[in-house]
């Protein structure tokens with residue numbers, strides 16, 4: 466039996482962040498992982514999808530070269546090449562992360578762990594006991610009742626990130642972030658793409674205006690959308706799959722990707738047996754990520770907060786600092802930046818208009834159209850920056866659509882989290898011509914002194 470200050474079950478974004486910060490603060494840490502350190506984000510989530518999206522952007526660049534006076538054509542995709550590039554990025558980051566874990570003196574335990582008492586995790590008969598246990602077992606791709614994932618004709622994002630060919634046609638079931646990103650990739654790679662979404666709009670957690678703009682842009686790109694209609698059934702054939710919708714419509718494609726959300730990994734690993742309070746498989750925690758059992762904490766996709774890697778990082782750091790006695794501030798979940806990395810990108814921080822109104826704010830809105838921004842015209846992108854603000858008060862939310870707007874979030878995040886008002890941001894000088902200028906212009910307009918804005 467080995468004794469630790471911190472035993473962490475799961476080496477994804479949440480778990481490894483807790484391990485790295487804990488070790489940095491002088492805690493004796495064990496990190497238990499059944500697969501590879503880095504988890505979903507590094508091996509089958511954030512990193513591979515963003516590499517695929519970058520290949521997609523280059524494919525579009527080649528296809529659309531003539532628009533910019535460049536003689537180029539897209540001769541097709543070389544998926545071996547795409548995968549080699551993507552895997553190269555993953556392997557480099559994996560090597561770096563593994564080295565970091567080692568260099569911080571963290572005891573890395575490879576194997577499937579189970580919580581066997583309130584302070585012990587067992588791996589292959591060996592017990593690891595900790596003054597504190599952090600549960601960080603993450604999430605898995607869900608499917609719908611009766612819809613069996615075979616990994617060939619009917620797949621999830623796990624298979625999507627490793628596909629060795631470009632499908633002629635794809636039905637993406639689910640128009641959330643993951644579904645929209647894959648639809649964007651495959652359209653750029655040359656597939657015929659249809660998104661089926663039961664809710665009336667894509668990326669439904671975003672401000673309604675962002676959903677509408679993404680839908681318009683996707684339709685313009687030739688991505689077919691079936692919104693507000695539920696999936697009824699799927700029949701698999703040798704060469705394709707036919708999906709029937711509840712309105713009776715049927716669609717046939719070479720591939721069906723199921724992107725209907727992710728569920729917590731919490732079954733058969735001792736959580737219930739140890740009396741941890743859970744809801745639909747999610748481990749419930751307080752604002753410091755403590756479970757109901759003293760000394761047991763939970764972070765990342767396993768708890769019902771936003772399923773994002775940087776949320777996992779923040780929760781892992783919070784727990785390590787709390788254990789080390791630093792008494793960190795709880796996380797303000799409204800202030801977390803969110804990006805859908807499709808073409809165009811959608812990025813936001815803070816409250817949507819609907820949420821701000823629901824919370825009783827006296828709301829004013831301003832939408833700055835990227836048509837007025839020089840760099841956006843150079844990039845041939847359209848979109849907007851929408852500000853949601855309290856009347857005579859701070860900016861409550863920033864919602865953006867357009868190429869590369871994810872990179873503008875850093876400033877939006879400071880504006881939101883530092884409770885800046887439009888008048889505070891308006892005097893800040895933004896470099897010309899950059900997309901970030903649009904952020905400055907939006908705040909100038911909201912402060913009553915628009916420069917490059919009509920109306």
Ligand SMILES: Cc1cc2nc3c(=O)[nH]c(=O)nc-3n(C[C@H](O)[C@H](O)[C@H](O)COP(=O)(O)OP(=O)(O)OC[C@H]3O[C@@H](n4cnc5c(N)ncnc54)[C@H](O)[C@@H]3O)c2cc1C
Nearest residue numbers: 475477478479499504505506510511578603765766773774
């Ligand atoms: C396709 C896709 C794209 C995404 N893109 C983004 C993005 O662009 N940006 C972003 O912020 N987020 C993105 N995410 C979400 C992000 O990947 C997750 O929020 C993040 O990985 C959650 O971290 P985690 O540590 O909670 O869980 P995970 O990363 O899932 O890690 C959990 C780890 O626990 C291990 N484990 C589970 N059970 C056991 C056990 N019993 N014993 C030992 N080990 C165990 C697993 O092997 C796994 O490695 C994406 C997700 C997907 C699927």
